[in-house]
Amino acid sequence: MTTQSLHEESQSANKDDGLHAPMLGKTSPMLSYFCVYNPSLGPTEENTKDQILYYTAKRVVPADVKMKQVGLAQALVKFTSAFSPSKPTQNVHTQKNRMIFLQPEPGFWMYMCVELGILRRQIRDAKGKEKLVTEYLDTQLSDRALESVLKIGYEQFKLLHGTFSYILYQDDEDISGLPSRQRTRSLMHCIEEFFSEWIWKWDFDRLDTMVFSAVFNGVPVQPILRTNYLKVHELDRALHERFNQSIDHVLVFDSDEGGLLYRSPSLNIRDVCALRKYVFKRIEKSIAREKEISGLKFFTKSISQSHFLGFFTSSLSTKTTAPVTSAPVSAVGSQTSLPDLLDTAEAAPEIEADANPDTMDINPKNVDMNGDERTVTRIEMAQVYLSSRSALDTSPDKPHNSTYGHSKDDEDEILTEYYLVIYKHKANIVWSFLLPSFSQEAEDLLADQKFYSMLEKYMVEEQNLNGITEAIVSNVRSAQEKR
């Protein structure tokens, strides 16, 4: 029985280190390598290796091969720019691989190479001899889906760290010189933190399951009655006033289906898309961790609790009024989740044994923009970067970003840093609050332990949070029944 393959199989189709014959059947597409680079960081012959900000590959790759791959990417971009200067290379189809390019910011490139799935069969040819046929499943990998993998990656990175340019150049007017080594290193660190986990979680066989959340990148909206919507809106306004405009934006999600219930009008819809993914990621993670940690204790404790707001912070205090986790929640629907992000920088230790063992940890994002560690506070939440402007922002008006998102070609996107505080209500309604970090008042509030209980108290007592929640929940239920 001869095994003649049609595609020079014997040489290298199977890139395993072992040299055994390739298995019959189907091999899934998988990531070959992924790279983030910026040519301007290594303009001369000697320091071309500085161009690479991040590189990861399926197997160990020597440095010169990395450089060759980056060189190839640049050659491809240059070649296509000769004909299509405004829109350079997006993807390359080869016999065995697919390469995807994305330039999220001018000069910065994300570049990914995916090996195609392989189908190996044995067939009998005309003479009755058995032949090994190798087929590269080119049509099963959609370019758009792969591009959206990179786009979502960038979107989430930008949410948590800001843009590449900002990390590298800060507010420097003059970016013609090379940035300082320290900044370059901090950018590389950020990128590695984020992408090293993220890129390897994708299952390229199942890209079709993320069509709506990633390719179209929209927000599912859970409709509620207008009266309820207005009540939430009033609550939003009231909070805004009560805390002297420190709470800038509010988001409300229904965590059962992942639908958006309410967003402050001042919050850009693009930001809502990005935040939604992140919020649900955190929720999932916390649920997982909570189950891990608490086990039985969780169940017994929670049932006996009378407080119903759950926080995603750890609490130092021994205050008995500190709220407690909500009742067990249903898992968030799979269509809303993207591959799990392991939160980076797990700097905070596990919750100390305090009065509330059931509160959940969130992971801190204590590294601020200068790369310095903040003074360690015990209140932890996420720090995010959004393009929505804060009401407290009195800097001169730039051209208005419509609430329906700005075009992709926005230059000089100015991001504002916010603190994101996530609350999960017992009825699976998730409230998220955004406080601008440049405001000293907001900082003070967050540093103040009492803030959270104040907030809770205010919402419950003065704004009838429970009533609103019940109304919303019954709304949602009845809508579901009708479907």
Add this chain to the structure above:
Amino acid sequence: MEPVLIKKQDIEQDSDKTDEIASSCDSSYSSNSTMSELVKSHNKLRRQGSRSSVLANAIQQRRQSKQDHGSTWIQHKKHFFILSSAGKPIWTRYGDESRISSLMGVIQAIISFFQDGDDTIKSIHAGNHTFVFLLKDPLYFVAVSRTGESDGQLRDQLLYLHNQILSVLTSVQLTRIFEQRVNFDLRRLLGGTEVFLDSLATLFNNDHSFMLSALQCLRLSRSIRDQAGAILSDGRVKDLLYAMVVAKGRLVTLLRPRKHSLHPSDLHLLFNMLTGSTTFHTAESWTPLCLPKFNSQGFLHAYICYIERDISIVMISTSKDSFFELSEWKTTMVEAMKKKNVLENVLKASDELYTTEDVGVPALLHFMYKAKSHVQFTSPAFSGPYENDSDRKRLYRLYQHVYDRMHARTRVLKLYYHHSEHEIMLGWITSSFELYVVFGPATPKAVLIASSNQLLRWIKKNEDSLFILNSPVF
């Protein structure tokens, strides 16, 4: 004296060919090595001027500056490049080969990078542009297009360019040349045949026969066609392989050996030769050529003669000495045709191509019907809303788009309905035919179906005039 292809400009034939490899084709193509480079490139640019896809003012701009590699060059909608595996430019559709050598170098570098990794680059997508690569050692073919055509369609077009080169050189010669000298400049051997590459490139945008892999025949009444066929069969010359009568790029009748039918792509190359160069109009021509699908390794000889305005007789022979016999035979045939009024009728038919109105189906704007078993297709001349260029172009691309969607490899579709603000196109594929019909955008579906069926009946009824059902064999 052996008859030669006489170009309009009378150039002395260059008999001083030192390459022995080239000796087999020196008799027929007037060599360009005596023409100065300047005149040659000037001719090329002049030819390109009329086929340019760039707007008129850009052409103006280009005439003013001798430089034809400015911004107008990249604005062309479709470029073709042929280069050797060593990176030497061989042919480019627009511009001058000598000026794009750096671009060819980049292409060669990109291709070889992938080859080093035991991989083969197939295509690149960037915005609206598609770059398709076809590697046929020792030549590389690249298409750069923003016409919206798919990768597969562009690749097929590149294959045709490859076949065109084979038809001049044969595959044996081609590989041998480059084995002996990797840096050989193939342009010297291609001589005056770049004309045919240019015309092929233009035909891709105007003739669906390439896409459909079928032939378009002249609509002619059965009796006249049979008469023409009888005349062809009569007095057949020894060593003849094929003989045919062609009118305005459409086949009238074809005489073939029982065992060898002519592959459509070979016929396409022949038709391209007829339309691609005006030189055949002036005299009888005798040229060696290779028909790649018939036998890619050897030469046949073709006798071409225009007997009337757009009507020509083409004969393919296996022997290179039968020119005189074929010429005599042609004379007898022409006499016979004139006597039986065949010629007159063919002329009339080619002048008055049928239109949609002749079909008489309500709401129908245009259609294309391919009869799979005959490997032929038919399509009316343009009329009504498609008389102007831009609508015709749009319709052309629409046919391409629908064809491509229906034939994508993973799933072959049976029905495809495309509705836009300009027209509705229905694609319908069965085991015996492929039909693409065009209606106005407001046509209701019931009318579509009824009209399509009525059209099919009309085609069935007129089958023997629309298609060549029985071509004479020997």
